[in-house]
Amino acid sequence: MGKEKIQINEEFWDIMPDDYKDLVTHSTYGKTDRGWKDVGSSTELIAEHSLCAGCPESIAFRHIMASIPAPEDTVMVGSTGCTSLVFPMVAVHNIHSLFGNQNAVATGLKRALNVRFPDKTKDVIVLAGDGATVDIGLDMTLQSWFRGEKFTTICFDNELYANTGGQESGLMQKGFVAKMAPVGKKFEKVRLPEIARESGCAYVAVLTTSKPSLVEKVVRQAVLIAREIGPTYLQIYTPCILEIGKQSMEGLQEMRDAESAGERFKFREYVTPEAQAFIDEVAAKKKAEKLASTSN
Amino acid sequence: MYNVAEISEEACVANKGCRLCIMYCPEANCILMNDEKKVAYVVESRCKGCELCVVVCNAAKHSAVAMVSR
Numbered sequence A: 001m002g003k004e005k006i007q008i009n010e011e012f013w014d015i016m017p018d019d020y021k022d023l024v025t026h027s028t029y030g031k032t033d034r035g036w037k038d039v040g041s042s043t044e045l046i047a048e049h050s051l052c053a054g055c056p057e058s059i060a061f062r063h064i065m066a067s068i069p070a071p072e073d074t075v076m077v078g079s080t081g082c083t084s085l086v087f088p089m090v091a092v093h094n095i096h097s098l099f100g101n102q103n104a105v106a107t108g109l110k111r112a113l114n115v116r117f118p119d120k121t122k123d124v125i126v127l128a129g130d131g132a133t134v135d136i137g138l139d140m141t142l143q144s145w146f147r148g149e150k151f152t153t154i155c156f157d158n159e160l161y162a163n164t165g166g167q168e169s170g171l172m173q174k175g176f177v178a179k180m181a182p183v184g185k186k187f188e189k190v191r192l193p194e195i196a197r198e199s200g201c202a203y204v205a206v207l208t209t210s211k212p213s214l215v216e217k218v219v220r221q222a223v224l225i226a227r228e229i230g231p232t233y234l235q236i237y238t239p240c241i242l243e244i245g246k247q248s249m250e251g252l253q254e255m256r257d258a259e260s261a262g263e264r265f266k267f268r269e270y271v272t273p274e275a276q277a278f279i280d281e282v283a284a285k286k287k288a289e290k291l292a293s294t295s296n
Numbered sequence B: 001m002y003n004v005a006e007i008s009e010e011a012c013v014a015n016k017g018c019r020l021c022i023m024y025c026p027e028a029n030c031i032l033m034n035d036e037k038k039v040a041y042v043v044e045s046r047c048k049g050c051e052l053c054v055v056v057c058n059a060a061k062h063s064a065v066a067m068v069s070r
């Protein structure tokens, strides 16, 4: 498995775009210990896209694409929103679903992959905005968790509908006034992580993308747990700097402020005992492998 | 005119393991490592001029990135 899948037939090498050739020669497909440390010295699985300058969604996208454990055997499912401007530039198979339908599409996809490739491990990862996950797609999101569908759902929570100019979302903070929601939100931010825990998710984490090492850890855990145990959910704060009136270089500080003690994106995770036992097992195996390789 | 980031080879301390700008630049494959010289460099055609690299490099007191117009 790995790089051979994307090899270019020698006959066509001279007519392929440079970006594709870079992916073949310098990317991390097939590297089992791939992670954020590879960025800068290997070709990333994401290319030039049209998100705003400084958008934290792009930072999060980079960290996630660097962290998914087996990109060559992963299919991502996106939905409408700012993230959908990036998917055409992502070097992992992906499906664009109708707004809100992403977890239903991912369900069918994951089941079909199991039938088509019974001897292989195929990961399915949904990546969608808060509007898609919590408002218009809430039915599909929850039903997939109730059914225990084995894939990972990642929500890019920017607390509003960014792509359509700033409407209110269920994940928006109480009292927040947006360009297209001038009255101010009247009710609390929906507690989707807690709902996810109660709805059957084996692993849930809430974070920002201010620490790539943490993103790597939770993404790997979420994908591995979804393979073996059940649904997993990550909610990542990716502030829409444009809609909250920040400058292009202020996104990182905004995330750091929002994850400080007592704030709404302070890191938290919910792990079922079964998922915890699995994480411990994976860690013990890794440790044993490391020991074996150093003693050789 | 367009603003892009430029890294000073003299001031960059990537040889000591710094990767801050590479970690936080929102654009992929935009700040890369020159593995021979052990310094970071900007691929100008991919830079959107957001200045986040300047902020993180300055915060770490390396001050190796400046914005230049093209």
Ligand SMILES: Cc1ncc(C[n+]2csc(CCOP(=O)(O)OP(=O)(O)O)c2C)c(N)n1
Binding pocket: A080, A081, A082, A083, A098, A099, A128, A129, A130, A131, A132, A133, A136, A156, A158, A160, A161, A162, A163, A164, A169
């Ligand atoms: C079925 C359907 N309903 C409504 C829309 C209009 N629409 C496009 S993007 C969007 C909001 C996206 O918000 P979110 O999911 O939070 O993503 P963001 O842009 O904030 O990243 C809406 C309502 C649509 N494209 N399709």
Ligand code: SF4
Binding pocket: A050, A051, A052, A055, A056, A057, A082, A158, A162, A163, A239, A240, A241, A242, A243
């Ligand atoms: S509108 Fe907001 S979320 Fe969308 S690309 Fe711009 S900054 Fe990012």
Ligand code: SF4
Binding pocket: B007, B011, B012, B013, B014, B018, B019, B020, B021, B022, B040, B056, B057, B062, B063, B064, B065
């Ligand atoms: S943050 Fe500054 S010192 Fe560090 S690698 Fe980037 S340019 Fe060099």
Ligand code: SF4
Binding pocket: A054, B004, B005, B024, B025, B026, B027, B030, B031, B042, B046, B047, B048, B049, B050, B051, B052, B053, B054
């Ligand atoms: S200005 Fe922004 S886009 Fe350009 S190199 Fe710096 S962080 Fe990257």
Ligand SMILES: [Mg+2]
Binding pocket: A081, A129, A130, A131, A156, A157, A158, A159, A160, A161, A162, A169
């Ligand atoms: Mg949103």
